[in-house]
C-alpha cells in the first residue's frame with residue numbers, strides 16, 4: 388500500500404495548544420509517579436508537536452547521564468502524542484527506532500520536535516528530533532516510529548478496565564468543566 392501524506396483531523400487541536408496529560412498514571416506524561424518523565428507537549432505548525440523532557444537523577448543510566456531506554460520512552464510518548472492528537476485515531480507503537488547521537492546529561496532538557504510523515508492504511512509513520520538544551524540546540528537523539536491504528540477494544544481487551552473507567556470519568560469531568568456544566572457533577 389502506498390504511503391500517503393497524513394490528513395490532520397479537522398478537530399485536531401490548533402497550533403499553540405498545550406496538550407496536558409492524557410492519563411495521570413502514564414509514565415511519559417502523567418503526574419502520579421514522581422520518577423516519571425513528565426513530558427509537556429504543545430501543537431506546532433505544519434503537523435508538528437513540540438515536547439520538553441528534563442532529565443533528572445531518576446532517569447540515569449551511567450552516572451550523570453540519561454538512560455537510553457528512558458530517552459526512547461520520551462520519544463515514544465512524544466510521537467504517540469503527535470499521532471493521537473493530530474489524527475485523533477487510537478494507535479499503538481509497532482516499531483520505534485532511535486539514534487543516540489550525543490550523551491544527554493542529568494539536568495539538561497531535550498526539546499523534541501515530532502512530526503507526522505505519512506499513513507498507509509492502518510500504518511502511521513512519524514519521526515522526531517531531540518535538541519539539547521534549546522529548541523535549536525544540537526540534535527542529541529532522533530527517532531522514527533511506526534504506529535498501528537487499533538480499535539478501542541485493543542485497550543478494553545488487553546488493558547485494565549478499572550483504570551480505563553477512571554480515565555473515562557476524568558475525561559468526562561474535564562469536558563463538563565470546559566463546557567461550564569461542572570455544576571451537574573453530583574458529589
Ligand SMILES: CCCCCCCCCCCCCC(=O)SCCNC(=O)CCNC(=O)[C@H](O)C(C)(C)COP(=O)(O)OP(=O)(O)OC[C@H]1O[C@@H](n2cnc3c(N)ncnc32)[C@H](O)[C@@H]1OP(=O)(O)O
Pocket residue numbers: 388409415463464465466467468471472475476478479480481482508509510533535537
Ligand atoms: C485526542 C486523543 C489524544 C490521545 C493522546 C494519546 C497519547 C498517547 C501517548 C502514549 C504513547 C505510547 C504508545 C505506546 O507505547 S503503545 C504500547 C506499546 N505497543 C504495544 O503494546 C503494541 C503491541 N502490538 C500489538 O498490539 C500488535 O502487534 C499491533 C496492534 C501493533 C499489530 O497487530 P495487528 O494484528 O492489529 O496488525 P498486523 O500485525 O496485521 O499489522 C498491521 C500492519 O502493521 C505492520 N506492522 C505491525 N507491526 C510492525 C512492526 N513491528 N514492524 C513493521 N511493520 C509492522 C504489519 O506488517 C501490517 O502491515 P501490512 O501487512 O498491512 O502492510
